[in-house]
Structures are given as C-alpha cells and as structure tokens.
Amino acid sequence: MKTLIIEDAGKVSFTEKQKPTASKGQVLIKIKAVALNHRDQYIREGKYPGINYGTTLGADACGQVIELGEEVDNKWLNKEVVINPNIEWGDNPRVQSKNYHILGTPTDGVFAEFVAIDENKIAEKPKHMSHEEAAALPLAGMTAFRALFHHGQLETSQKVLISGVGGGVAQFAFQFALASTSEVYVTSGNAEKRAKCIELGAKGAFNYKEEDWTKQAKEQAGGFDLVIDSAGGSGLNDFIKLMKPAGRIVFYGATTGKPKDLDLFRMFWNQITLQGSTMASDQEFHQMIEFVNTHKIKPIIDSTVAFDEIISQFDKMKEGKQFGKLVAKF
Amino acid sequence: MKTLIIEDAGKVSFTEKQKPTASKGQVLIKIKAVALNHRDQYIREGKYPGINYGTTLGADACGQVIELGEEVDNKWLNKEVVINPNIEWGDNPRVQSKNYHILGTPTDGVFAEFVAIDENKIAEKPKHMSHEEAAALPLAGMTAFRALFHHGQLETSQKVLISGVGGGVAQFAFQFALASTSEVYVTSGNAEKRAKCIELGAKGAFNYKEEDWTKQAKEQAGGFDLVIDSAGGSGLNDFIKLMKPAGRIVFYGATTGKPKDLDLFRMFWNQITLQGSTMASDQEFHQMIEFVNTHKIKPIIDSTVAFDEIISQFDKMKEGKQFGKLVAKF
Numbered sequence: 180m181k182t183l184i185i186e187d188a189g190k191v192s193f194t195e196k197q198k199p200t201a202s203k204g205q206v207l208i209k210i211k212a213v214a215l216n217h218r219d220q221y222i223r224e225g226k227y228p229g230i231n232y233g234t235t236l237g238a239d240a241c242g243q244v245i246e247l248g249e250e251v252d253n254k255w256l257n258k259e260v261v262i263n264p265n266i267e268w269g270d271n272p273r274v275q276s277k278n279y280h281i282l283g284t285p286t287d288g289v290f291a292e293f294v295a296i297d298e299n300k301i302a303e304k305p306k307h308m309s310h311e312e313a314a315a316l317p318l319a320g321m322t323a324f325r326a327l328f329h330h331g332q333l334e335t336s337q338k339v340l341i342s343g344v345g346g347g348v349a350q351f352a353f354q355f356a357l358a359s360t361s362e363v364y365v366t367s368g369n370a371e372k373r374a375k376c377i378e379l380g381a382k383g384a385f386n387y388k389e390e391d392w393t394k395q396a397k398e399q400a401g402g403f404d405l406v407i408d409s410a411g412g413s414g415l416n417d418f419i420k421l422m423k424p425a426g427r428i429v430f431y432g433a434t435t436g437k438p439k440d441l442d443l444f445r446m447f448w449n450q451i452t453l454q455g456s457t458m459a460s461d462q463e464f465h466q467m468i469e470f471v472n473t474h475k476i477k478p479i480i481d482s483t484v485a486f487d488e489i490i491s492q493f494d495k496m497k498e499g500k501q502f503g504k505l506v507a508k509f
Numbered sequence: 510m511k512t513l514i515i516e517d518a519g520k521v522s523f524t525e526k527q528k529p530t531a532s533k534g535q536v537l538i539k540i541k542a543v544a545l546n547h548r549d550q551y552i553r554e555g556k557y558p559g560i561n562y563g564t565t566l567g568a569d570a571c572g573q574v575i576e577l578g579e580e581v582d583n584k585w586l587n588k589e590v591v592i593n594p595n596i597e598w599g600d601n602p603r604v605q606s607k608n609y610h611i612l613g614t615p616t617d618g619v620f621a622e623f624v625a626i627d628e629n630k631i632a633e634k635p636k637h638m639s640h641e642e643a644a645a646l647p648l649a650g651m652t653a654f655r656a657l658f659h660h661g662q663l664e665t666s667q668k669v670l671i672s673g674v675g676g677g678v679a680q681f682a683f684q685f686a687l688a689s690t691s692e693v694y695v696t697s698g699n700a701e702k703r704a705k706c707i708e709l710g711a712k713g714a715f716n717y718k719e720e721d722w723t724k725q726a727k728e729q730a731g732g733f734d735l736v737i738d739s740a741g742g743s744g745l746n747d748f749i750k751l752m753k754p755a756g757r758i759v760f761y762g763a764t765t766g767k768p769k770d771l772d773l774f775r776m777f778w779n780q781i782t783l784q785g786s787t788m789a790s791d792q793e794f795h796q797m798i799e800f801v802n803t804h805k806i807k808p809i810i811d812s813t814v815a816f817d818e819i820i821s822q823f824d825k826m827k828e829g830k831q832f833g834k835l836v837a838k839f
Contacts, residue, residue: 274755274780330780411773425604433773441771443741443763447785450604450660455777 180292182235183489185284188225191236191490196287199295201248206255206301208242208262208294212314212508213486215239216347220496222284229285237290238264238283241304241313251298259304261313262289262296263321263464272329272460281318281458290489292509299461302468307475315347315478315504316471321459322431323351324467326407327359330429330454337404338362340396340421342387342414345372347504348431350479352407353381358474364400366392372502393417405429413438415453419445427452479503510622512565513819515614518555521566521820529625531578536585536631538572538592538624542644542838543816545569546677550826552614559615567620568594568613571634571643581628589634591643592619592626593651593794602659602790611648611788620819622839629791632798637805645677645808645834646801647794652761653681654797655789656737657689660759667734668692670726670751672717672744675702677834678761680809682737683711688804694730696722702832723747735759743768745783749775757782809833 180198185191201207219236221227240262244255266286269276282288304313326348327333337360341353344365356363357380364383365376373384383399385392396403402423408415411433418428419442428451445451459467470476481503484492489507496505510528515521531537549566551557570592574585596616599606612618634643656678657663667690671683674695686693687710694713695706703714713729715722726733732753738745741763748758749772758781775781789797800806811833814822819837826835 271755425601430773431777433777437770437773438768440767440769443760443767443785446783447761447763447787449785450787451785453776453783455773455779455781457777457780 181486182292183237183290184233184235185222185230187232188230189223191223191493196235196291198293201246201251201295203249204251205248205295205297206244206251207246208240208260208296208301209245210240210242210289210292210294210509211259211310212483212506213237213240213290213489214315215492215496215505216318217496218281219283220493223493227284229280231285234284235287235289235291236283237288238281238318239314239316240289240294241310242294244301255298255301259310259313260301261304261317261468262294263300263302263461264289264318265300265458265461265464268460272462275458302465305468305472307472308477311480311483311506311508312478315480315506317464318458319347319504320351320467320471320478321464322348322457323355323407324470325459325463326429326431326456327352327355327405329459329463330456331405331407331427333359333405335360336362338364338400338402338423339405339407340364340366340400340403340418342366342406342408343410344376345369345499345502346409348409349407350503353379354476354479355470358470358476362400364396364403375502387414387417393420396421402426409433410435411438412436413440416440416442419451422449422451424449425451427454429454429456431456481505483508511816512622513567513620514563514565515552515560517562518560519553521553521823526565526621528623531576531581531625533579534581535578535625535627536574536581537576538570538590538626538631539575540570540572540619540622540624540839541589541640542813542836543567543570543620543819544645545822545826545835546648547826548611549613550823553823557614559610561615564614565617565619565621566613567618568611568648569644569646570619570624571640572624574631585628585631589640590631591634591647591798592624593630593632593791594619594648595630595788595791595794598790602792605788632795635798635802637802638807641810641813641836641838642808645810645836648788649677649834650681650797650801650808651789651794652678652787653685653737654800655793656759656761656786657682657685657735659789659793660784660786661735661737661757663689663735665690666692668694668730668732668753669735669737670694670696670730670733670748672696672736672738673740674706675699675829675832676739678739679737680833683709684806684809685800688800688806692730694726694733705832717744717747723750726751732756739763740765741768742766743770746770746772749781752779752781754779755781757784759784759786761786811835813838
C-alpha cells in the first residue's frame with residue numbers, strides 16, 4: 180500500500196509498505212481522508228523529538244472499517260470512523276504518561292491507504308461531517324477541547340480570547356468557544372482571518388501587530404476570563420494585563436519562545452493562572468466527538484488535494500497562509 | 510490610646526488616638542498581642558501601594574472583646590479572639606473585589622490598645638495557643654492556607670516543596686503541609702533554618718544557593734506535585750524542572766522580581782500550572798482557624814517584645830534574620 184514516510188530530515192516521500200492486518204482487538208481501516216498538523220511539517224523539517232526515520236507520518240484520519248480482529252465488536256464492520264491519535268496517554272486524566280506519543284512518530288501514522296488500530300481508539304464519524312471534515316478533527320479538536328474545558332474551565336457568559344486564530348487548534352478553540360458562550364474574541368495578524376471570525380460570530384477581532392491592540396481589547400471587551408494561546412513569549416504580559424481577576428491563560432505551544440519577563444506581580448495580586456496544556460486524554464477524545472455532534476460543528480477546511488499531492492499541503496502549511504485545515508483524500 | 514502609625518515614608522511613630530467605640534454590628538477589642546508582617550515593614554519604607562500617612566499600622570492581633578455594639582451576639586462578651594484582617598474581600602471565593610485591602614493601610618490597623626471591628630471579622634482564639642501565638646496567625650496563616658489548599662489542591666501523599674522557609678507565610682505553609690502529607694521538603698539559604706525544618710519533620714531541606722540544589726532535590730524527592738513560592742524570578746525554572754507532570758507552582762510574592770525567561774515548553778508538555786495567589790477569603794479565615802485547631806498547630810514565634818518596643822521588631826524584620834513571627838504584647 181502507498182504511505183508517506185519521513186525519509187530524512189527535510190525529506191518526506193511516498194513508499195510502498197505491506198498492508199497491515201487487524202490483530203486481536205484491532206480493526207483494519209481503509210483511509211478515506213487525512214489532515215495535516217503543524218507537527219507533521221515540524222517532523223518533515225527534522226524539528227521534533229524522537230523522529231524515527233522511515234515512519235509513516237500523520238495523526239489525523241477518517242476511514243471505513245473493512246476488517247475486524249479477534250474479540251472486536253461486530254458493530255464496527257463497515258462503519259465510518261475517526262481515529263484517536265493518542266498512544267499510551269495512560270490512566271491519569273490530569274496528564275499523559277511518560278510513554279505517551281502521537282500517531283505518526285515514532286509509531287507509524289495514518290498517511291497510508293490502510294491502518295490497523297485498536298478498537299478503543301476509534302469513534303463513529305460525526306454524521307454531519309464529510310470525510311474531509313472528519314479527518315480534520317482529532318488532534319487539533321482534542322487539543323482545543325482540553326485547553327478550553329479541562330484547563331480553561333470555560334463557563335457560559337464568560338469572555339474568552341483565542342489568540343492567533345489562523346492555526347488549526349485555535350480555530351477549533353474558536354468554534355468550541357462560540358458554541359459555549361456569546362463572548363468570543365480573537366487576535367490575528369491577518370485582516371482576512373479577522374474578518375472571517377467576525378462573520379462567524381466573534382464579538383471582536385484584534386490585530387496583535389498593532390501596538391495599542393490591548394487598549395482596543397480593554398475598551399471593547401473590558402477583560403477576559405480565559406485566554407487560549409500558543410504563541411507564548413513576552414506577549415503573555417499583554418494577556419496578563421487584559422485578564423479579569425482570577426482569569427486563566429491556557430497555552431498549548433510557545434511559537435514565539437520564552438517570555439523575556441513575566442509580570443508576576445500582577446499575576447499574584449489578581450490570582451491569575453498560567454496553565455500549560457497539551458493534547459487530551461482518550462476520554463476527552465470521545466467527549467469532544469460528542470460535543471461536535473451536539474453543536475453540529477464542522478471543521479473549517481482550507482483545501483483538499485488528492486493523497487498523491489499531499490506534499491503540496493506540507494508546503495502550504497510551511498507558508499502559513501491557510502485558513503482552516505489542510506486535507507488530502509483518497 | 511496608644512497607637513503605632515506610619516507618619517511618613519521611612520518613619521513609624523507612636524501617637525495617641527481617641528479610643529474607638531463599638532458601632533452597630535461591631536465589637537470593641539482590648540488588644541493583647543500583635544504580630545508583624547513584611548507588609549508592615551514595606552509600608553514603613555513607603556514601598557506599598559495606597560499608603561495613607563497617619564494610618565494606624567498592623568494587620569495581625571489577638572485580644573479580648575470588652576464591649577458589644579448593637580445587634581451583636583452576646584456570646585462574644587469577654588471572649589478572647591483573633592481578627593480577620595480582610596476588608597471587602599467580596600462575594601467571589603475565587604478572587605478579592607476591587608475594593609479589597611488589609612487592615613493597617615489605608616484603613617486603621619491593629620497596632621493600638623483598642624480596636625473596634627465587625628462581629629463577622631473575628632474568631633475565637635484557638636485554646637491551645639497563647640495570645641502571642643494567636644496574634645501571629647491571621648494574615649500569614651490565611652495566605653499559606655489558600656496557597657496550599659485552594660490553589661495548590663494539596664492531597665495526602667503528595668510531595669510538596671516550600672521555598673524560602675524563613676518567611677512567615679512559608680512557615681505556616683510548612684506546618685500546614687506537614688499536617689497534610691508526610692512528604693514535605695523545604696529550601697532555605699540558611700543552615701540553621703534548614704536544620705530546624707528537618708527537626709520539625711521535613712523530609713529534605715535544600716540550600717537554593719548551591720548550584721546543584723535541583724539535582725539534590727531530584728535525587729532525594731524524585732519530583733514535586735506542588736511548590737509554594739514567594740521568590741519568583743528566574744528561579745521558577747528550577748521548580749519547572751522539578752515538577753512532576755501536572756504539578757502546580759503557587760506563588761504569593763515575587764521578591765526576586767520577574768523571571769528573565771520561563772521554560773514554557775516544559776510547562777505545556779508537562780501541563781504545569783503557574784498560579785498567582787494572595788491572602789484568602791473570609792470563609793478561608795474560618796477554615797484556617799478550624800484547621801489549626803484540628804491539628805493543634807502553633808505558630809512559630811521568633812521573639813516577643815513589649816508593645817512600646819515594637820519598632821525594634823520592624824528593624825529585625827528588615828534584617829531578615831528571624832525564624833518565626835515577630836510579636837509585641839501589651
């Protein structure tokens with residue numbers, strides 16, 4: 180079968196591998212569509228811990244169950260499903276285990292025609308989604324879900340700011356927040372993305388490249404109960420200034436690096452939380468699927484190409500011009 | 510009556526003020542003992558927000574109710590009590606209101622022969638404590654209680670590190686932690702204080718001035734579920750390195766300033782919390798009193814002087830050589 184592997188730092192390539200079979204407790208899935216995450220591009224660039232060259236890439240996929248291993252519930256046969264990319268989260272809902280990793284490195288991922296996977300790692304494809312939309316959901320949807328609800332403790336009527344809303348996780352955080360409260364604000368350096376978010380229901384959209392954006396945000400929103408961020412860096416101080424007392428800043432990345440200083444004084448007096456977050460537990464995978472079903476949320480797709488053209492989606496991700504997930508289908 | 514006021518930045522002095530009376534809902538307390546907090550010395554130095562010169566200093570006191578205002582429960586008459594120094598915490602258990610402040614600036618405090626205060630701001634003096642011990646309890650005890658339990662969510666069998674254990678809050682955090690789990694560790698730059706903590710039940714005591722203290726801590730403790738800190742600064746990275754996954758760092762001060770960088774990468778991957786904390790709610794004042802009664806905890810007193818000599822305790826605090834609270838009695 181055809182797979183996309185990380186051949187060497189800087190190089191991904193198509194390779195034929197043997198079609199897997201469903202072992203005991205597993206299902207065999209014929210993949211219909213897959214989606215990219217930033218980590219796929221980071222792995223391509225050799226900038227990810229624990230890369231095992233030769234590994235099939237990819238964390239996110241939607242497909243159809245075509246074969247059942249021993250002891251697997253018959254209900255799965257022919258079902259369309261999405262895959263939970265977690266491997267060994269472990270028993271603790273508060274944090275992943277030491278052996279935790281994500282499909283696609285160092286364990287073979289889903290950028291392949293067929294994938295064999297444990298029965299407990301799949302969920303039915305939401306019926307309101309296409310294969311492409313369902314493929315776009317798991318990793319970014321889980322990360323957003325945990326950041327907003329487990330760590331962020333988002334409540335109805337709270338004011339939430341989603342920073343850098345171009346990214347995949349940020350977009351899910353934006354959509355999930357919109358389904359939970361009417362007071363959702365975003366930041367983006369891109370005018371089109373800001374306009375798009377207003378169109379979709381954001382109450383305000385700020386350009387973090389403008390020096391006085393925090394002033395604008397203060398005037399328009401008053402203050403935030405929750406910020407969801409993945410930029411980190413000294414921009415965290417902007418959020419600290421904008422938080423309501425007892426506000427929470429949840430971050431799942433630090434693309435601008437470490438902060439040069441951090442206003443601890445305002446943080447302790449206002450009892451602010453700075454909370455690191457990553458991915459989500461297996462339980463949250465299922466909760467997130469239920470949430471998108473309840474609220475009929477559809478992932479935002481930037482573009483879909485044929486699987487044979489998937490490398491062009493890596494290039495697009497590197498440029499960072501997309502609004503929505505980058506998908507490839509069989 | 511005799512009071513100690515902040516006369517000007519750098520100068521505290523004794524001044525006669527009129528003896529107060531108990532208004533409706535208030536009790537009049539004859540003060541038996543008072544205790545110092547760092548904020549008293551900061552106010553003396555003019556380094557505290559909102560100083561109102563002429564204000565009677567002091568947040569912590571123990572005394573006897575000698576007069577009741579209208580509508581006050583008769584049970585209080587002649588009772589020995591401790592005072593909750595909160596003013597206008599407000600209704601939200603998660604954070605204080607905008608008008609929140611602490612007795613002793615800008616509202617007249619307790620370094621006086623008599624204090625009139627609302628009935629709901631007192632609690633019975635714990636019977637196992639002397640007047641001096643009870644006076645030492647409120648502000649630092651409340652701050653430690655909230656940091657450990659509300660924000661820190663300390664559980665039995667967790668490993669907790671109390672940094673800079675010479676300070677008043679840190680000592681209560683140490684004692685409260687000892688009553689809650691057997692795995693309490695401390696840091697101090699002072700060998701005597703470290704030895705004292707080991708004697709009192711600490712499982713380990715580290716000298717944060719030694720370059721490899723984190724290595725020693727890692728070897729001895731493995732990792733911490735909770736750190737209680739008031740130093741802040743770049744030392745926060747030491748804690749981030751030492752935290753178990755999902756660990757919490759709760760800080761109630763930042764005496765070494767803002768961190769020059771902060772390892773956000775380790776923080777998000779390990780889902781670490783950095784949590785600001787300050788003082789405690791009125792409800793926590795009563796919970797803390799109940800806690801010290803249950804566990805028969807006695808505040809550690811460094812020394813007691815006559816109220817007339819209280820300025821010498823300010824000087825001692827400035828030097829920072831004390832182990833335990835600095836008290837003055839009538």
